[in-house]
Every structure is written in structure tokens, then in C-alpha cells.
Amino acid sequence: MKWFVRFLISGVSLWAAAWLLDSIHLSGFGAALVAAFILGLVNMTIKPLLVIFTLPVTILSFGLFLLVINAFTYWFTSLLVPGFEIYSMWGAFWGAIITTIVSSILNGMIKD
Numbered sequence: 401m402k403w404f405v406r407f408l409i410s411g412v413s414l415w416a417a418a419w420l421l422d423s424i425h426l427s428g429f430g431a432a433l434v435a436a437f438i439l440g441l442v443n444m445t446i447k448p449l450l451v452i453f454t455l456p457v458t459i460l461s462f463g464l465f466l467l468v469i470n471a472f473t474y475w476f477t478s479l480l481v482p483g484f485e486i487y488s489m490w491g492a493f494w495g496a497i498i499t500t501i502v503s504s505i506l507n508g509m510i511k512d
Contacts, residue, residue, distance in 0.1 A: 406507060411429065413506065421495055431482070434484070
């Protein structure tokens, strides 16, 4: 049951990012849930490879390049999910940050 609540939280955090930023569009909450699922899959499969391949740049930037990787995975998810559109790379960058912050806050409010 805990995974389902975290899944809903991911959908809500994507919805919040779309609500706060004009450069992100979600066609509905269903699209947010599909995007949350696909983003989770992308973060489990593609993101670790990107982190490994860009490790020197990440080390030189003191970890800040991970924000760029997050933006890329966010943008890549928008390519895979109909109804989830990102109009600029800055939108993906800020959307990934907002999604992370909102998700962290809401997950922190849940008791284990």
C-alpha cells in the first residue's frame, strides 16, 4: 500500500510542477500518473547509466550536473507520455526541481 501512496505523491508533485510552470503542460491527472510511472522507470533504468557516464563532469561540478541529468530524464519522460509536454529545457530543469521538492515534502509527511 505504501508504494501506491508514493506513486500518487509522484503524480501530485508532477501536477504541482505543471501548475506552477507555464512551460509544462499536463492534460489531466491521469497523464500525471502515467508520467509518474514512466519517470520512475526512466529513473531506474536510464538515469544510473547517465550518472556513470557523466561521473567526471559530476565530480568537477561538485554534483550540480546531477540537476542537468534530472532535467534530461524529466524531458525524456515527456517524449514518452502523451499529454505531458515540456516546452523548454529550463521548464524541464525547474520542473524536475519542483517535483523533487514537493515529492520530498509529501513523502516526509507520511509515517512509515
